[in-house]
Amino acid sequence: MNHGVVLTKFLRRLPCQNCIVRYFEDEFCSTADKKKGLVLGAYDGCHEGEYRLTAAGEKYDVELGGRISSLLKQSGIQLGETVIYNNLGAEFYAVAVSALGQEGLGYNEIECLEECKENIRIASAVGAKALQEQHGLPIVMVEGFTNPEAAAEGAILSVWRYQEQKTNVARKVVEPVLELYDDPDRESWDRGMVKGGAQNVARYLEESPANIMTPSKFAKSAIDILCPCGVSVEVKDREWIMEKNMCAFLAMARGSYEAPLMLEMSYCGGSEDDKPVVLIGKGITFDSGGLCLKPCEGMAEFRADMAGGAVVIGVLKALAILGIPLNVTGLVPLCENMPGGMAMKPGDIVYGWEGKTIKIENTDKEGPVILADILGFSTTFKPCLVITIGTLSRATRAALGTSTSAVFATSDVVWREMARAGAETGDRVWRLPMWKHYANKILKRTDVDVCNVGLGIGGDPCLAATFLLEFAPAVDFMHVDNTGTGMEASEMAPPYLRPGYMTGRPTRTIVQFLNQMACPQDKSVC
Known part of the structure; x- marks a missing residue:
């Protein structure tokens, strides 16, 4: 030897x-x-x-x-x-x-x-x-x-x-x-630390227990995380939501004691004349399914049903620290979906943005209903692109597993850049359709304008995205469904993620996408 x-x-x-x-x-x-x-x-x-x-x-x-x-x-x-x-x-x-x-x-x-x-x-x-x-x-x-x-x-x-919940300091892992x-190349290293750190921010928000990470606590966390980075954060209360006639959002939040809130966050990295990108993240801090109750087994995982909102927080922090030359507005509706005495009932009809009627056939499909009002409100910012992120359909996980997020895009250019970003970060995406076939399944109802459950069999991820498209502004639109990727990591997750714990995905991919969008000629963004 x-x-x-x-x-x-x-x-x-x-x-x-x-x-x-x-x-x-x-x-x-x-x-x-x-x-x-x-x-x-x-x-x-x-x-x-x-x-x-x-x-x-x-x-x-x-x-x-x-x-x-x-x-x-x-x-x-x-x-x-x-x-x-x-x-x-x-x-x-x-x-x-x-x-x-x-x-x-x-x-x-x-x-x-x-x-x-x-x-x-x-x-x-x-x-x-x-x-x-x-x-x-x-x-x-x-x-x-x-x-x-x-x-x-x-x-x-x-x-x-x-x-965070360990009281014995000696038992904490260093x-x-x-x-x-x-x-x-210290610059490249620092950039990776910022992007990975932003994903860890999303993981922290998702991993926190639902009795601690309530809508109000999530809002406070957003302030603590983003304001030191120069991102402005406004917390809108129930009265403001009522003033804006976000009736669908309010209706889905009625079953919980926790009051709904809406976060409006602004990062101004571009010029004043540049139209912003609007990021909208689903912020259900706990999803029991409402009266259409989820099975007890696995319900605890749905403390991370606000994974879309957590990703938005992480993305905004990374953009601000990196100084990306882009204007970005983040919107996160926060509430719980609970089966309280005032909860929505299957068959109820509510008024969405601009009075469009929505039939609620399944209270466990609350995500598109809540995001509909926020999509309508996003028109006030005159955006160049609107991106929604959320855990909208468990069928996405069934179809794609945990390897990739589903992406729905109205623009081929936007899709290609998103696919490129996923390849670069290792947090990949896969495109699914928003064809008229799916629109017809939710629109062809005799009693309402749109329904949150489609006619016929299957296609739930596509139905959810098509539902959102009905309320989206007339600009480029992309929806990212991270049901399979954004919650608990599976045993097949890469070694840098921990099985059984929340992933914070696809934070780095969206940061990379926005970086590419802001600096299309700068190859260093990759």
């Missing part, structure tokens, strides 16, 4: 999918202070069992006399795995070497994914998470892996925890300070 190294090797699965950590203890050097860890990367070699360290890895390996490359040949790793070497040198207590897979990967047309960037997120995530969970190191340095933005995203997403190692 070279260099006087004594190896202790064992295999352990982290509490996340496809994430394997191998440990090697090096007794040759034990002077390292247990404060700092390092994440490096290695590509697959030309032959099985061969690996090539990244430039930063090779440089550090030379400093150690080739000990990392020597040990790596013995341990072996593949994509989704990391190997930890303890006490290799005086500067770092532990060094995690993560697999990057094949070198030179690019855009995969079948996967609709920039594979190199996603592999970097995975490698950064498994390394940072392993150093956090197994050693509790307060500082973790991460190399840039040729794309510091992706490395930062993977790292900051992987070490985030929801621990969230390490993340720093860039041996890479001059």
Whole structure:
């Protein structure tokens, strides 16, 4: 055994999918202070069992006399795995070497994914998470892996925890300070930290228990999160909602003791003459289904039925910190959908924006009804584009699973940019139709203008989007349904997300999309 190294090797699965950590203890050097860890990367070699360290890895390996490359040949790793070497040198207590897979990967047309960037997120995530969970190191340095933005995203997403309700500080997992190692592109790293941090903001809002993250608490959180960044936040109360004749919104909120609120947020990054993009996020802080009650099993997950609103908050924070040259208005209607004595009943008819009648056949399909009034109100801002985001149909999850958000767009140009953004961020989107076929299913009623349940069988995600289109302004419109992606992460989620916990998706994709929209000639946005 070279260099006087004594190896202790064992295999352990982290509490996340496809994430394997191998440990090697090096007794040759034990002077390292247990404060700092390092994440490096290695590509697959030309032959099985061969690996090539990244430039930063090779440089550090030379400093150690080739000990990392020597040990790596013995341990072996593949994509989704990391190997930890303890006490290799005086500067770092532990060094995690993560697999990057094949070198030179690019855009995969079948996967609709920039594979190199996603592999970097995975490698950064498994390394940072392993150093956090197994050693509790307060500082973790991460190399840039040729794309510091992706490395930062993977790292900051992987070490985030929801621990606000833990009263015993000693039991809290240390969230390490993340720093860039041996890479001059600090700007790219900082951009990734902002985007990943914005997604973590959405995760925090979604993960909070419904008895704590009530409409009023959500509104206060929005103020605390956005105002320090220069985003203006106005909270509209029930009286204001009544003055604006948002009768559909008020009707769906009647079953709860919690009063409905409406958030109006403004980020002014463009010129005064530029028309804004309006982001509308569904803000149901708990969805019981109303009188059409959901099954008890799984109901707790619907504390995150305001995932659309949480994404809007995260997006606005990222835009403000990054200084994106764009005007954006965020609107989030906040309420609970509960089966109280004043709750909507199946068969009720309410008046939507501009007096359009809506029949409520299913109180558990409240999302489109609430957003209808907000879409109508958005015309007052004279927008150039309106985007709605929300968990509107569980059929979206049934159809697409948790891999991609569903997108409905009236403009091919808007769709192509959104698809490009999803490929860049690894948080992908897939287009579904809003054909007249679906409009006819909700419009061809003899007693009302529109119904929240369609005639015939199936197509619920398309029906919900088409319902929204009936109330949308006469400008480009896009709806993002994140029912499958925006709530609890599945066991198949990438290693930078934690199964069973909220995801905050697709925050980074929408930030990227708006960045591309604001800077169409600037390739650095990717």
